[in-house]
Amino acid sequence: MPPVQDIEPRLLRAFATVAAELHFTRAAARLFVAQQALSRDIRRLERELGAELFVRTTRQVTLTADGRRLLPYARRVLDAQDELAAAFADTDRPLLVDIGAPVGTGHRVLVETRRAAPALEFVARYLSGLTGAAAELVAGRLDVSYGRIAGLDPALRDGLAHQPVRHERMAVLLRDDHPLAPLPEVPLHALAGETLYAGAGNAATAEWTDLAARLFAGRGIAMAAPFPEITGEAEFVRVVRKQRWSVLASTEFIAVPGMVVRPLVDPVPLSPVSLVWRRGLRHPGLDALRACAAGLAAAEGWLEIPPGSWLPETDRELMPDNC
Numbered sequence: 001m002p003p004v005q006d007i008e009p010r011l012l013r014a015f016a017t018v019a020a021e022l023h024f025t026r027a028a029a030r031l032f033v034a035q036q037a038l039s040r041d042i043r044r045l046e047r048e049l050g051a052e053l054f055v056r057t058t059r060q061v062t063l064t065a066d067g068r069r070l071l072p073y074a075r076r077v078l079d080a081q082d083e084l085a086a087a088f089a090d091t092d093r094p095l096l097v098d099i100g101a102p103v104g105t106g107h108r109v110l111v112e113t114r115r116a117a118p119a120l121e122f123v124a125r126y127l128s129g130l131t132g133a134a135a136e137l138v139a140g141r142l143d144v145s146y147g148r149i150a151g152l153d154p155a156l157r158d159g160l161a162h163q164p165v166r167h168e169r170m171a172v173l174l175r176d177d178h179p180l181a182p183l184p185e186v187p188l189h190a191l192a193g194e195t196l197y198a199g200a201g202n203a204a205t206a207e208w209t210d211l212a213a214r215l216f217a218g219r220g221i222a223m224a225a226p227f228p229e230i231t232g233e234a235e236f237v238r239v240v241r242k243q244r245w246s247v248l249a250s251t252e253f254i255a256v257p258g259m260v261v262r263p264l265v266d267p268v269p270l271s272p273v274s275l276v277w278r279r280g281l282r283h284p285g286l287d288a289l290r291a292c293a294a295g296l297a298a299a300e301g302w303l304e305i306p307p308g309s310w311l312p313e314t315d316r317e318l319m320p321d322n323c
Contacts, residue, residue, distance in 0.1 A: 007048055009081050010279070012074040014041040015053060019071050022061045032163045034318045094121035095285030098133045098145040101126060101233065104252040105166045105273045105302075106146040109293045117288040128231065130276065132204025134160060137278045144289060149274045150315040151207020161281075162274035164319045165293045166302035167311065170215070170269040171261050172196065173240070173247035180262065187266040192220035197245040201226025208271075212248050214312050215269050267310040272319060 014031065018038070021027040028035040046053050053067035063071070099106030110122060127133045130147025137145060138159045149162045172191065174181045180190055198212030199205035200223050209223075216223060224245060230236045237256050240247060250271055253261050275293050277286055297303050303319070305311065 007045065009077060011041050011045040011048070012077055014038055015045055015067075016071065016074045016078060018042060018054065018061065019063055019067065019074075022063075024061065032161055036317060094123045095283055095289075096125060096141075096143045097122050097285075097289070098125040098127045098136075098142055100128070100146060101254055103254055104250060105168060106275075109146075109165065109275070109289060109296060112296060113285075113288050113292040116292055117285070120285045120288055122285055122289075126233075127204065128202060128229065129199065129205030129208055131206040134276070137276065140278065143281060143283065144275060144277045144286060146273055146275055148207045148211060148272055148315065149276060150272070150312070150318050151210050159279055160276055161279050162276045162318075163290055163293060164272065164274050164303060165297055166273045167270040167305055167309075168250045168252070168273055169263055170271050171249045171251045171253065171263045173249045173253060173256060173259050173261050175244060175246070176258055176260050178246065181260050183262060185265045186262045188215075188219055188221075188264055188269070189266065191246075191264075194246055195222040195224050196248045197224040197227070197240070197243070198248040200224060202229040204229060208248075211271060211312070215248075215310065267308050268306055269310040270305065272311065272315045274318075 014027075017027040017030055018024060021030065024035050024038060028038045031038065042053065049066070049070070051066035051070075052064050053070060055062045055064055097106070097110055099110050101107065110124060113120075114122060125133075125142060127136070127142075127145065130145055130149070131152060133142060133145035133147070134152055134156050136142035138156065146165070149157060149160070152160070172180075172186055174186075180186050183190075196212070196216070198216075199209045202209070213223060215221075224243075227239075227243075230239050233254055236254075240256060241258060249261060251261060251263050275289060
């Protein structure tokens with residue numbers, strides 16, 4: 001058993017939150033983590049302390065005697081950690097926010113936050129995918145990004161926190177002379193035999209390529225061959241038009257001359273988007289972004305899952321149980 005002084009504050013925060021809620025699902029929602037991850041943290045803390053902290057039944061969760069004994073110590077440690085973080089936080093600096101593109105979820109949240117908190121400064125970045133942005137987040141070169149958290153390597157994900165924001169509807173970008181272009185919506189089965197570009201070859205967008213592979217599997221849809229990373233909106237438009245690709249996209253997408261965006265249906269595939277930041281980050285800009293993201297999600301039903309939708313189980317597990 002490791003020395004008690006080596007216990008990670010993250011485990012103590014998980015314990016204190018469960019102790020406050022006495023409910024693992026609600027505690028996981030407060031911490032913006034999956035319930036399975038929270039349970040793992042509690043089991044790890046129990047192993048390190050050599051003590052059972054909770055009594056779990058199908059009906060309730062209660063603290064054991066050891067859990068009650070630990071709670072005041074855990075709260076003092078966490079209070080001290082929060083004070084330390086606040087003392088050294090550079091909260092006057094601009095918050096660096098990757099929104100991917102000047103359309104879509106991240107862009108909408110940033111516009112609303114700038115309106116709601118005009119005294120704060122947010123500097124936008126336009127990285128091409130969450131996988132690439134995540135390394136920048138962990139290294140401290142970026143503060144916030146958006147994307148599919150389930151597509152990240154678990155080791156990388158451990159250094160990040162996230163807040164589910166939206167289930168974006170997926171779409172296909174087609175040449176305007178494509179046989180399917182006249183349709184207002186494109187059934188997935190109609191893409192059988194088609195080849196779609198989904199970022200293969202671009203390591204920074206690996207989470208999107210993985211989502212596409214899961215969607216295409218068993219439907220006769222081929223993935224376009226790997227292509228070097230395409231940087232910048234203008235270059236993306238040039239390459240897509242020259243290659244005459246059809247592209248897997250979201251319904252909110254940049255305008256590409258000579259091409260149209262059509263929502264996919266039967267089923268409706270969803271791309272889950274979270275607001276993502278490195279664990280331990282304290283900044284009023286992050287608080288403002290999270291509040292505005294939650295407000296937009298509630299007002300516009302962004303986290304609702306329509307009946308008959310498609311969403312991988314790995315992604316469902318990282319979203320709140322009520323979404």
